[in-house]
Amino acid sequence: MNSEIQGSGRELAAREAAEWVLELQRGSLGAAQREELVDWLRESPLNVAEFLRVARVAQALDGFQSWARLPEAAANIIEWTREPAAARSLDSQDSRDLSREPGSPRGVDSPRNLDSLRDLGCSHGLDSLRHPRSFARPRGRRFAWAAAAGGAAAAVAAVWLIHxxxxxxxxxxxxxxxxxxxxxxxxxxxxxxxxxxxxxxxxxxxxxxxxxxxxxxxxxxxxxxxxxxxxxxxxxxxxxxxxxxxxxxxxxxxxxxxxxxxxxxxxxxxxxxxxxxxxxxxxxxxxxxxxxxxxxxxxxxxxxxxxxxxMAWTAGELIFDDEPLAEVVRRFNAHNRLQIVITDPALAARRVSGVFRASDPESFVAFIQAAGTPATQRDSDGIPSAAAMPAARREGDRIYVGEVAATAPATPSITSSEP
Amino acid sequence: MGTTVQSQDRLAEWFREWRTSLRRFLLARPGASAADIDDIAQEVFLRLLRYDRMDLVQHPQAYLFKIAANVSSEWATRASRAQPHSADWLEDLIDPATPLGAAERESSEALIRGALASLPPRTREILRLLHEEGLGYEQISEHLGLTRRIVKRVVVESYAALRRAIPSGAARSSGNRTP
The missing domain is CATH 2.60.120.1440 (Jelly Rolls)
Known part of the structure; x- marks a missing residue:
């Protein structure tokens, strides 16, 4: 317990130190920031130590000359495709942050080798999700489905009462x-x-x-x-x-x-x-x-x-990155009157990624049905055949999704009322 | 007022050259292990408390590195430290870098390469843009179509992770590159 606290104290100090070093690399600090830095340094020897350590890292990287010799230097591109979900939600965070200055116009001073990275599609939020070809890994398919579910979600989040x-x-x-x-x-x-x-x-x-x-x-x-x-x-x-x-x-x-x-x-x-x-x-x-x-x-x-x-739910979204469906459903249910029940354990264990409207469980059920269909039951565009989808059946405030036999007579693929 | 602005500019420039004083801080104690930094930091911390806060606020990072350099050189030589109060000492910080031998450079490059190889490729790419291309994190976020927050978080987390992976000797390879 004690070591955990100390450990997290050091990690925290290291992170804060890293933020300061990053800030200092941008140029000189304003008076208020300098005061903050001094006070932070005088808060604890741990802060001083981690600042020195992180500064040393930055210094070492500045002098490093073998970037090109790193393994799979060209393979980065695939990694980026997982970013859109996060990027999008964080964008909306940013727009609320008034202290942030607008960025310089795109393309100004762009170094030569960045152009190739620009076409990755990760700067376009959900748009990029709709182009599965930009995904080089199977995981991308799940994002594509997420986009489909999101697009189907016509329901607009309710108006929030502010007082x-x-x-x-x-x-x-x-x-x-x-x-x-x-x-x-x-x-x-x-x-x-x-x-x-x-x-x-x-x-x-x-x-x-x-x-x-x-x-x-x-x-x-x-x-x-x-x-x-x-x-x-x-x-x-x-x-x-x-x-x-x-x-x-x-x-x-x-x-x-x-x-x-x-x-x-x-x-x-x-x-x-x-x-x-x-x-x-x-x-x-x-x-x-x-x-x-x-x-x-x-x-x-x-x-x-x-x-x-x-905390994406505060903006009406639920965002998941490779989480078991059971956990995703739990989160959905926490935000809605309509409760989803997964009756097929194998389906509940499936992993899900994507951005969903928190207030639209019906679209999410449609997503589960589509995503839960085995690849062998899809056409060449990846569209699942209706007969192979897990069934969904609504009873009052509950929607049961899973194997047909588990909950109801065989009525394949029926979702509940329209939003 | 004019002098303040000028001195600010000079400090900004100095900070771009900050590796110099850091290098000195490290060279003064070549054997400094990761654990020693905690001890040095303890003493630096105590000295920071003794200074007048408003003095420190003028040039925090300069004071910090100067004090760190002093402490570690004291530890190495047991010589008494010079009082870092005149403006002249800032000049000392900008000294020409001493080139390292080829063998020394290669071994420290290998160390850093090993540490970087443990990071995900996307993280390495951000670090490369920051340190090799010299982009700010705003520019990086723009070019990669990510939010600044994400870029910042990636850098912050990788710095925090690398601080354990890069031994003190490796940092000495820097200081040769001009911005």
Whole structure:
């Protein structure tokens, strides 16, 4: 436990150091940034050490002259084709970031050997997904299908209610999603079937996630820490963006920007907090780190994730990269009233990649049916034959997808009502 | 005001040459292992705390590397350090690079090549554009059709990963290239 905290502290310092080095390579820093750098360096010897290490790496790479002799130098191109899903969601993130300056016009000062890379198709978001020929690996096929599902999704995400609140309880019904601006300027995105309690005091901003999932974009105010309590653990932030999710047996905290400190409660009680004394050592999480805190009192585990992809639901999207269908369906169900049930274990184990509208489970079911069809049952364009598709059957708020025999009499391939 | 701007420009230029002082920091202690950097950093950190914050804010990275160079050379020679307060010491930082011998260069190139080979090809390509082509990450993101955030993340993560993979000796190969 202890070493894990230290380890993550060093990793965090290394990442921050890398950001500084990258920043310094661009040119001179502004006064405010220089102050920030000095304060950061004077925060900890660890920061100093990692800055020196990373600077040395940058220096070594600057002097490196054998780039051309690296293995498979020309093979990069295929790797890029996996990027569009992420790139697209991150683009929408970027457009919200007002501090970002616009890029220089394309083509200016372009070095000779970049032209070949430009035609990879990864700069066009979903467009590139519709041209399977740009994918050199089978994996690309899944993206192509994702695009088909996305294109079919005519349903436009609902309009989010925005209002101000200083305190009280915010909740969403199943299938509902809300964005709320709090009085301090922080923004909360509430996922389906979620509930938070807000209590703002002069010295602290206290919130509790009672159920479901929420994403917080915290308005910076060092004098007034922003604290989210989930299952007895506390997540503390100053100015940052992070998500908190209650699952059946654990709480999950995902950092998208900045740093948060998580105090894990010693005795994890599934319900509420007040009594549980937080552990002495808070866990520091940086961008793209995710901690899972089991209710049972097992030690929390930290892993690296793509924070923006994890939080894509706030923009109405669910993004998956090679994840088992069972997990993908679980995420879909968390965001919708309509619940998908996969009845075929083999189908549930299939791996899925793609970008989907969170609010459109029907299109996703169509996607599962198409993607779940074996390659031998497709025509030369990869279009599956209807007879070979896994069946889908709707009963009230549930859609069963899987082998025909498992759930219903043999009615192949029927999706539910139109969106 | 004019001097501040000028000195800023000079520092920007210096930073492009920063490998020089870093190289000095490393050369002063040729045997510096990865673990030693933690010890050096501890002492550098304590000295950073002793300086006036506003002084440091003028030229943070210059102070940092100067102090690091001092600490490591002290450790090597046990000589007393010069007080780095006059503006002249900045001049010292921009000294002509000393070319390395062919054998030395080849062995450090091989080390870096090995470290880079462990990274995914797309990551290597971003690093190559950054360090060989000298593009900024904005330009890289534009040329590759990725968001800046992704490019930045790839660089940040690969720097963090490479810091373990590249031993201190390897960094000495640099300093010869002019920007």
């Amino acid at each position: 101000s609140t200083a305190g009280g309880t915010l909740r969403t019904a199943a299938g509902e999603r809300r964005e709320v601006t709090l009085v301090d300027g922080s923004i909360v995105n509430l996922a389906s079937a979620s509930e938070i309690r807000v209590r703002f005091a002069a010295t602290e901003r206290d919130l509790q996630l009672l159920r479901g999932e929420a994403f917080f974009r915290v308005h910076k105010n060092p004098q007034r820490p922003f604290i989210v309590e989930v299952s007895g653990s506390q997540v503390r932030a100053v100015g940052t963006a992070f998500g908190v999710r209650r699952e059946q047996t654990s709480a999950v905290v995902t950092v998208v920007e900045g740093v948060v400190s998580v105090s894990v409660s010693a005795g994890q009680a599934a319900s509420l907090p007040a009594g549980g004394a937080p552990m002495a050592l808070p866990l520091l999480l940086g961008a793209n780190q995710q901690v899972r805190i089991p209710d049972a009192g097992a030690p929390p585990s930290v892993k690296t994730v793509n924070g923006s992809i994890e």
